[in-house]
Amino acid sequence: MDFVAILSIFVLACFVGYYVVWSVTPALHTPLMAVTNAISSVIIVGALIASAAAGSTSSKWLGLLGVVLASINIFGGFAVTSRMLAMYKKKERPAVAKH
Amino acid sequence: MEQVAVNPWVALAYLVSGVCFILALRGLSSPTTSQQGNRYGMIGMAIAVMMTLVTHVPTVSLIVEGDDYAAIFSRVDKSAVFEILAAIGVGAAIGIVTARRIAMTAMPQLVAAFHSLVGLAAVLVAVAAYLNPVAFGIADVVTPLIGQPFAVIHAVSRIEMILGVAIGAITFSGSVIAFLKLNGNMGGAPILLPARHAINLGVGLAIAWFAFHFWLTQSPFDFWLVVLLSFAIGFLLIVPIGGADMPVVVSMLNSYSGWAAAAMGFTLHNSAMIITGALVGSSGAILSYIMCRAMNRSFISVIAGGFGQSAEAGSGGGAKVDRPWKRGSAEDAAFLMSQAEQVIIVPGYGMAVAQAQHVLREMADKLKEHGVRVKYAIHPVAGRMPGHMNVLLAEANVPYDEVFELEDINSEFAQTDVAFVIGANDVTNPAAKTDKTSPIYGMPVLDVEKAKTVLFVKRSMGGVGYAGVDNDVFYMDNTMMLLADAKKMVEEIVKSLD
Numbered sequence: 201m202d203f204v205a206i207l208s209i210f211v212l213a214c215f216v217g218y219y220v221v222w223s224v225t226p227a228l229h230t231p232l233m234a235v236t237n238a239i240s241s242v243i244i245v246g247a248l249i250a251s252a253a254a255g256s257t258s259s260k261w262l263g264l265l266g267v268v269l270a271s272i273n274i275f276g277g278f279a280v281t282s283r284m285l286a287m288y289k290k291k292e293r294p295a296v297a298k299h
Numbered sequence: 300m301e302q303v304a305v306n307p308w309v310a311l312a313y314l315v316s317g318v319c320f321i322l323a324l325r326g327l328s329s330p331t332t333s334q335q336g337n338r339y340g341m342i343g344m345a346i347a348v349m350m351t352l353v354t355h356v357p358t359v360s361l362i363v364e365g366d367d368y369a370a371i372f373s374r375v376d377k378s379a380v381f382e383i384l385a386a387i388g389v390g391a392a393i394g395i396v397t398a399r400r401i402a403m404t405a406m407p408q409l410v411a412a413f414h415s416l417v418g419l420a421a422v423l424v425a426v427a428a429y430l431n432p433v434a435f436g437i438a439d440v441v442t443p444l445i446g447q448p449f450a451v452i453h454a455v456s457r458i459e460m461i462l463g464v465a466i467g468a469i470t471f472s473g474s475v476i477a478f479l480k481l482n483g484n485m486g487g488a489p490i491l492l493p494a495r496h497a498i499n500l501g502v503g504l505a506i507a508w509f510a511f512h513f514w515l516t517q518s519p520f521d522f523w524l525v526v527l528l529s530f531a532i533g534f535l536l537i538v539p540i541g542g543a544d545m546p547v548v549v550s551m552l553n554s555y556s557g558w559a560a561a562a563m564g565f566t567l568h569n570s571a572m573i574i575t576g577a578l579v580g581s582s583g584a585i586l587s588y589i590m591c592r593a594m595n596r597s598f599i600s601v602i603a604g605g606f607g608q609s610a611e612a613g614s615g616g617g618a619k620v621d622r623p624w625k626r627g628s629a630e631d632a633a634f635l636m637s638q639a640e641q642v643i644i645v646p647g648y649g650m651a652v653a654q655a656q657h658v659l660r661e662m663a664d665k666l667k668e669h670g671v672r673v674k675y676a677i678h679p680v681a682g683r684m685p686g687h688m689n690v691l692l693a694e695a696n697v698p699y700d701e702v703f704e705l706e707d708i709n710s711e712f713a714q715t716d717v718a719f720v721i722g723a724n725d726v727t728n729p730a731a732k733t734d735k736t737s738p739i740y741g742m743p744v745l746d747v748e749k750a751k752t753v754l755f756v757k758r759s760m761g762g763v764g765y766a767g768v769d770n771d772v773f774y775m776d777n778t779m780m781l782l783a784d785a786k787k788m789v790e791e792i793v794k795s796l797d
Contacts, residue, residue: 203455206565206573213574216321217581224327226679226704227693229586229686230406231337232327233553236579237413239320239340240560242572243420245313245351246435249567250427251383252355253434259427260379264386266423269416271390272397274344277413279398282337284406287693288330290700 231284238277244270310570312350317574319343324578330699347571348387356380403694404651407549407683411478414552418470418533421559422526425464428566429522432456435567452517456566461510461522463562465529470555472533477548480541481683490538496603502532540601543648543725545683546590547601554583586685593679593705595731595741624760627779629791632719632754635779637796639716639752641672643708645745646688647681649722649758653785656695659721662789663697665796674711675702676745678726709746718750720772722785724757728770737768753778756788 224232247270250263319339326336357379361372401409429452432438437456442448452460479485492498506528513521540548561576563569591598636642644663650656663673675697681688692702712718720727723745730737731744747753753772759782760773772778781788 203565206568206570209570210561210565210573210577213317213577214581216574217324217578218585220321220324220578221582221585224324225329226589226677227686227689227699227702228327228330228333229589230410230684230690231333232324232582232686233410233549233586233684234406234413235323235327235337235340236553236557236582237410237417239323239344239575240417240556240579241420242316242320242344242347242575243417243424243560243563245347245569245572246424246428246563246567247420248348248351248383249355249435250424250431251386252352252357252379253431254358254360254376255434256427256431259431259434262423262427262430264382266420266427267383267386268390268393269420269423271387272394273390273413273416273420274394275391276394276398276409278337278341278344279395280401280406280409281340282334283398284403284690284693285330285333285337287690287696288333288699289693289696290330291698 227288228285231281234277234281234284238274238281241270241273241277244274306354309350309354312346313569313571314574316343316346316350316571319346320571320575320578324582343571352383357383403691404654405482406690407545407687408478408481410684411474411481411549411552414549414556415471415474415478417556418467418472418474418552418559421467421556421563422464422471424563425460425467425566426526428460428563429464437566454514457514457517458510459562459565461513461525463559463566464522465506465510465525466555466559466562468526468529469533469536470552470559472530473537473548473555474533474552476534476537477545477552480537481545481549486541490541492535492539495535495539499532499535502528502535506532536602539603543594543680543683544601546680546685546687547587547594547598549684550583550586550590551602552583554580554587557581557583590680590685593743595739595743622774624774625776625779627754627781629781629783629788630795631779632781632788633792633795635752635754636666636671636717636719636792637669639666639671641674641711641715642666642717642719643712643715643747643750644673644675645718645720645723645727645747646675646677646692647721647723647726648683648687649724649756649785651682651687651691651722653722655721655786655789656691656697658786658789658793660692660695660697662793662796663701665793669796673701674708676705676708676712677702678705678723678743678745681723681726705743705745712746712749715750717752717754718745718747719754719756720747721756721789724770725768727772728768730768730771739768748772748775748778751777754781755779756781756783756785758782758784 247266320343323336323340326332357376358373359376428435432452438450438452509521557579564572727747731739731742
């Protein structure tokens with residue numbers, strides 16, 4: 201891909217991000233941070249490439265360390281997000297007060 | 300080696316994974332769709348990781364020489380595959396255990412720690428790409444007439460790489476400081492270096508200069524200097540910011556971690572990384588903006604740091620006249636609330652510190668048994684990160700349809716019998732509306748003073764809020780101060796409600 205094509209994806213994604221994030225309900229801002237954390241660890245792709253590449257041992261080990269760090273984030277981020285989201289409940293019964 | 304050709308199916312898979320990430324954020328528009336959104340996120344990540352694993356299988360080359368032939372075979376390097384899978388496994392174990400064990404009150408620290416990992420991972424990837432650019436398909440190998448062949452990194456990739464490493468390093472060191480502050484390993488108060496603005500500006504300019512020079516020369520000296528200086532400026536930027544400004548800091552670092560991922564996505568020509576980076580970057584930026592707006596402060600003034608410092612000194616010197624105030628007991632509070640038609644609870648960071656959310660919900664249940672309508676009012680900057688109070692209340696099984704944001708509930712205080720303020724202070728201060736000299740003037744606040752009665756749970760009368768300003772609500776005729784630890788006080792109220 202040439203630079204302009206990549207830049208187009210980036211710019212359009214910024215706009216998508218802008219509108220999608222404004223529509224996130226403020227009550228879920230903490231899960232939003234947790235899940236953005238998890239997905240930004242897609243940087244693991246770079247770490248995987250580095251650790252699979254031949255040619256430089258130091259590059260490979262840096263890559264592997266990157267894989268560990270990004271995996272912590274991916275698994276931890278998604279797990280903590282789903283743990284939080286599971287707590288958001290509506291009222292079980294519409295009429296609570298009977299007295 | 301030639302540029303690694305991009306298989307259109309691979310590019311398509313990364314695009315799909317990017318779309319999954321968009322859906323993950325989209326799902327958060329409502330609690331009912333959020334779980335599904337999170338699953339989209341996981342699917343997107345699985346696609347991206349699988350695709351990379353399949354297309355980048357580590358291989359070893361074997362040269363087989365026979366009597367009359369020589370051939371080069373390449374086969375899968377099993378030990379390298381094992382190492383990669385082991386690395387994922389180790390990370391997964393640490394991540395899942397941490398996510399299960401962490402207390403909800405510690406969520407700001409956890410998020411800061413996670414940000415630091417993204418930052419460090421970005422630095423590692425950028426360094427790895429710098430050391431082995433050919434593997435990333437971002438360099439041409441030049442064979443000179445004399446000497447060893449060497450890799451020349453593409454000019455565009457040099458910019459992307461140096462940007463990625465700089466943003467990653469800032470994210471890392473900044474998040475480490477934020478973590479230490481939020482976790483209490485480091486005082487929350489802003490630490491102010493003399494001439495810090497000049498130092499920051501100098502370091503910033505130096506980073507820009509060496510990055511520019513790296514673009515020209517691809518020299519390792521410039522590269523490592525940018526790494527070091529970026530670590531330093533991340534540290535310098537966050538150290539002077541403290542306490543209630545933390546929500547902005549955490550959001551800002553969230554944004555940086557996104558931009559770092561995007562920069563690496565540019566380097567690797569990977570659409571999933573670019574889309575994600577843009578999403579996360581704008582998400583953090585929007586959250587920072589929302590937090591700043593909720594404090595009526597400019598982003599620049601938050602970043603400049605030191606808020607609350609001068610005000611603390613001022614309140615001491617200002618020697619206020621002792622004004623009369625009323626102290627109430629748990630029984631009084633219980634009686635007032637049980638007679639009320641509607642009670643609005645205003646939680647703040649103090650509730651999180653005292654871990655009072657569970658007993659608070661018990662109190663609300665008891666009040667409902669008495670036929671009282673209970674609602675919760677959340678100020679955007681209550682707590683130490685965006686949405687902090689909502690998560691804590693959700694943890695305590697408070698239904699989310701009883702929890703309201705400032706603009707949705709503020710008009711209701713006038714028709715409310717009791718406003719129950721617990722662990723919040725500045726966000727209820729009417730001086731923000733009337734006193735132009737107040738440091739919090741212009742900040743949107745919850746109009747608790749309009750309620751018929753205000754019950755204010757506070758540790759003591761001595762302490763002032765983070766902004767260091769006195770709160771007129773304390774001294775109103777219809778205010779009753781409940782001076783105690785938040786959790787103990789609510790426990791006593793619950794007992795009295797029986």
